[in-house]
Amino acid sequence: MIRPRVALAAVLGTTVEWYDFALYGTAAALVFNKLYFPGSDPLVGTVLAYGTFAIGFLARPLGGAYFGERGDTKGRKNVLVATLLLMGVATTGIGLLPTYGQIGLAAPVLLTLLRFVQGFAAGGEKTGALIILFENSPPKWRGFLTSLPAIGTGTGTLLSTGAFALVTATLSEEDFLSWGWRVPFLLGAALTLFGLWIRRSIDETEEFKRAGVPAPTVRRPLRERLAQSRFMEAWRRYPRQMLIVICAGAGENAGFYVFGTFSVAYAQDRQLPTAALLTGISIAAAVKLITVPAFGALSDRIGRRPVSIGGALVLLAAAWPFFQLLDGGQTWAIWLALLITLGIGQSAILGSQPAFFAELFDTKVRFSAVGVANNIGTVLTGGLAPLLATALLLWFDHNVFGVVVFVALMSGLTAVTVALAPETRHVEPAPAAVPTNR
Template identity: 80%
Template sequence: MTEAAPARPAPPPQRAFDPKIALTAVFGTTIEWYDFALYGTAAALVFNKVYFPDSDPLVGSILAYGTFAIGFLARPLGGAYFGERGDTRGRKGVMVATLLLMGLATTAIGLLPTYGQIGVAAPVLLTLLRFVQGFAAGGEKTGALIILFENAPPKWRGLATCLPAIGTGTGTLLSTGVFALCTSLLSEGELLSWGWRIPFLISAALTFFGLWVRRSLPETAEFRQTAGDADASPAPPVRLPLRRRLAASRFVTAWRRYPQEMLIVIGAGAAENAGYYIFGTFAVTYAEDRGLATTALLSGISLVAALKLVTVPAFGALSDRVGRRPVSIGGALVLLLAAWPFFEVVDGGRPWAVWLFLFITLGIGQSAILGSQPAFFAELFDTSVRFSAIGVANNIGTVLTGGLAPMLASALLLWFDHSVTGVVVFIALMSAVTVVTVALARETRHTESAPVERTPQPAR
């Protein structure tokens, strides 16, 4: 009797892309990144004065950026925590939880007393709230990326998965615009006394509206298929020791199954992370250190953030045509070549030149990487560990190459006697990391999304 052929895994479900899903994901990410980016601008202009007032101005900026970096140190923890829940319980619940947590932390910052009112407890509480922001951010952008990836037709994955980057850009636009409005309408004394709180308190209304929008977000078909397969023969509940629970977690499984892919995700975003926080955040401190008006920079950052609503999806669509690797490498090279001229034009103080180089660095260089890498990352992993893998690895990369960038750049500026040479070298190194990492990776544009787990390799 002829033996029956083994059953083949079910193919990935056919996708009919729903624009409402895209709008819901992007809108929620916009609100959450308004909160997260708001802190960076406040750290550059306010927190070094109201929470670290006894320090030298540049040293105060370094301390303020230290609390800024704490938010990034929390992101891998948030990626692991929310990734585990996203891979085991579903994507939708994570998207609601991260938005709520971020909104509560941001509103609390707006109500926080200053150093002059409660002393050292103020910067301690500020640091704690920034940690909560980072914890929430660790799951937000990854969740939005995955929901769009798992709902997009294969030929549109680059375009669809870069849409959360539009949300981060729009959130940055809103936060920078609100701060620019406050600085233009209020005196310095009014801004430092109470005006800086207004953008943070606006978060309460935005968060409430975002939760109302996200309530209708559906679960993805790929996750439902994977969860259905897992529920077919459920294992009896067993209370495992903590060490065994960690060993069985999805992010540990991802490291075990996909070690090379995890390292690729960590290194590939180095240029984009460093570039964004150097050109979009540290540059404000640099201009102040040079005695220049920050209005041109803030308005230029807002303008470029608006233009990125077009450039990011354009590069995402381009990656669907020519591949993820060439678009990403091209963006890193643009950041490398534009770094020194950028600071030269900031020193010159001509607004049109500053705006031009903000567009070159953030509107072209960073946008090319933002548009091409989300789909690249998602295509590296199967459905069962995708959330945890990207949430942990991408956030580790963000900590190492982005979250510490403003503080490191301020320290390099001090170390090199207020010369920008060290900062430019840092950007060059981060760009080189992206170029080498992506060049050594495989092209994923034609990779099939895999809802079925990869078979583990035998232990050696």
């Protein structure tokens, strides 16, 4: 069985990292559109703020490629420490960043740069936590154990949304916009130090040790290094599996960032109770601490495919009712909508797919393959979702029809992709020997 400190390091580290990463999404809707992109229509300012939000996702495939190569050649632990440190530095920098009114155009430029660094770090983080748990898990528990980093993402989201809910509830709007919004970001520095202390205590996985570490070679031209990288090797050997990973998470990605992030901007546009929505997102994140590993465990019993497809169908069916319940303005209805979409639909996909992705590749290229392909999918279907949803809301004259169609299409893509993919629950990937001279 997996050692408890390995699971603890993966979950707590991911919690800290996703607390930092998720803060930006809420701040984009509540703060950045006012302090860093002023002088325009509020919804247009939100589009600009979500543009910088999307920059973080565009950086994730680059981070996935860089840290994937390091993870496959230098070790899994090496990456987990580096990504957490980088994320903490970027988040603290955002908390200290002067506003547009103080330094002008440099403010949104620096904000965008720091968001890019956050995304670059996140590109290696979630994959690293998944891989280190996967390679330390017995086959019959891989679905459950590899879903645990999602507890970290849920806890991080819960903490970040809760932090903003607390400061918005206890401070006046003037104080919140003046200094209060910075407090959750600056707390990330202390959380980062704690996460680093936990992660430095874990050992490298035995599966990676058995595969062997390539001997160092003389520095080669960039083109040659790219051609011989683990990422390119994964594309050559596993093209179908790479496409599966890119497309399979579409429903989960779009659902999370539409229902859990864009919904805040939508509520503000419709003058709906934002406090109730933020509380509901926090409740849904708390519920996911139970439902995500439960669906991961279910995938160990009945397979990765049926659980993932079921979650996608829930998101597809719930897309239109979600906004109808939100428009009603009733607290109980808002919470119910979030529990169905995030607590059940998204959780089913999130719990069943980590092991599914890792089981598609061997040890030699696993980190690079999952890291790059999953992050490409996240960029295309998740990172751009709040920006696209806000643009669709404007395009359809504040009608949510376009957003619903977008979520339905992404959920359908997940269902079809997974239905056409092989079931991997009983597959035991054989570690591939790593050559000593690359």
